[in-house]
Amino acid sequence: MxxxxxxxxxxxxxxxxxxxxxxxxxxxxxxxxxxxxxxxxxxxxxxxxxxxxxxxxxxxxxxxxxxxxxxxxxxxxxxxxxxxxxxxxxxxxxxxxxxxxxxxxxxxxxxxxxxxxxxxxxxxxxxxxxxxxxxxxxxxPGFVIDILTPNTHQYIPLESIKSTGLDVKANIVMMCGCPIEKGGIWDSEVMEVKAVVKKDGQVFGELTLANPSRNLFEGNVKIDGAGSYQVLVYAYNPTTGNTGVDIINCVVTE
Structure with missing residues (x-):
């Protein structure tokens, strides 16, 4: 043995x-x-x-x-x-x-x-x-997208946004973290960045997000009633075929 x-x-x-x-x-x-x-x-x-x-x-x-x-x-x-x-x-x-x-x-x-x-x-x-x-x-491939506003599962009183609208803000970078900005190497002006807003499961509005500063994209959508809302932000570069998405849900209360 x-x-x-x-x-x-x-x-x-x-x-x-x-x-x-x-x-x-x-x-x-x-x-x-x-x-x-x-x-x-x-x-x-x-x-x-x-x-x-x-x-x-x-x-x-x-x-x-x-x-x-x-x-x-x-x-x-x-x-x-x-x-x-x-x-x-x-x-x-x-x-x-x-x-x-x-x-x-x-x-x-x-x-x-x-x-x-x-x-x-x-x-x-x-x-x-x-x-x-x-x-x-x-x-x-892709983009890293982080929706900053509204927050995930945030409860928002209707009265606080009825006259001003709901702000949508997102931070978007390349998959390596490289910056996106107007006129930069990664030029936001050749990209399509939009927010699609749903209310109780139905498309409520779609808006193009502006790029006021490096990596920041923002816009505003009018909200006329309480309900469960979903905000989807996507980025698309038609030249490279790069795409990216982020989604959050929030609630607008009476």
């Missing part, structure tokens, strides 16, 4: 002795924008074996969103690298002894649940053959 146990231990050790640490850089990049990094909470990365689902590496992208001029303004040549040593990414170190087909999963941005996108791709990892530089880059 002791000899068989010793043999099993030695056999297991011999297998691991041939395993090699293999490095894989994984990055999440916002569609039409920059990399998802520490400033917005990062993207959650999972590298798993496609055969049995075993997680081989897991972590959060950290670092900066990258060089704006290089990413957004410089024409791209073949093999040109977008990331530098400060650009957000997750360096997965995978211990493998043979070529392994893996699935790379990205949940981004991890701390903005109302805007999270799940993206994935698959590739072969070969022992000792590192994939560095830009590495594997997964695109994250």
């Amino acid at each position: 002791k000899r068989s146990v010793l043999f099993a231990v030695l056999f297991s050790l011999s297998l691991h002795a041939f395993a090699i640490d293999t490095k894989l850089m994984v990055r999440a990049k916002a569609k039409d924008a920059k990399f998802v990094g520490s400033s917005i909470g990062g993207a959650h990365i999972i590298v798993r074996n496609t055969i049995n689902g075993q997680i081989l590496a897991e972590g959060i992208t950290t670092g900066s969103t990258g060089n704006t001029g290089l990413i957004m303004k410089t024409p791209k040549d073949r093999f040109a690298q977008l990331a530098d040593d400060k650009t957000a990414g997750f360096l997965a170190v995978v211990d493998i002894s043979e070529p392994t087909f893996v699935r790379v999963e990205v949940i981004s941005p991890i701390s903005r649940k109302n805007a999270q996108v799940h993206a994935s791709t698959e590739l072969w990892l070969i022992p000792g053959k590192d994939i560095l530089g830009d590495g594997v880059v997964l695109e994250i």
